[in-house]
Amino acid sequence: MFYADEIRALQKQYAKPEVSEQELNMAKMLINSMDTPxxxxxxQDEYxxxxxxxxxxxxxxxxxxxAEFENPSKVIDLMEALKASVEKAKKDKELA
Structure with missing residues (x-):
């Protein structure tokens, strides 16, 4: 519990992310390629x-x-992951 004089309003400071046009287009393509029911x-609930x-x-x-905990050490390039995902989705749609 806090008294009214102990509560301070937080400043809302949101940094707008920098997204290139290419990243935005790739994200849109990925979303559109995965629009299946x-x-x-x-x-299956593996857990x-x-x-x-x-x-x-x-x-x-x-x-x-x-089991021993494994630290993830591989840093993923977002653009490469998006490109691979779009290509996979295109192939999956072609096979369907």
Whole structure:
């Protein structure tokens, strides 16, 4: 809890991101290429599946060992990722 005199209004300072025209066009192409109806049957809740497997292993008396945490070290180039994604989406649409 705070008293009224302890509350200060925050200054709203939002930096407008710098986006090139090429990045904007690639993003629009990517979005337009992926405008298919959503089919939830294509997806599975992997977290729930792994959690259920873990719980069943513990119930059966097996020793459960936690996996080591891996630090992501690869920095992804956004433009290359967008281009690859657009190309993949185009190929997927052609095959469909």
């Amino acid at each position: 959503f089919d939830p049957s294509k997806y 729930q599946t792994k959690l259920r497997t873990l719980i069943e292993a513990k119930i059966s008396g097996k020793e459960v060992v936690a």
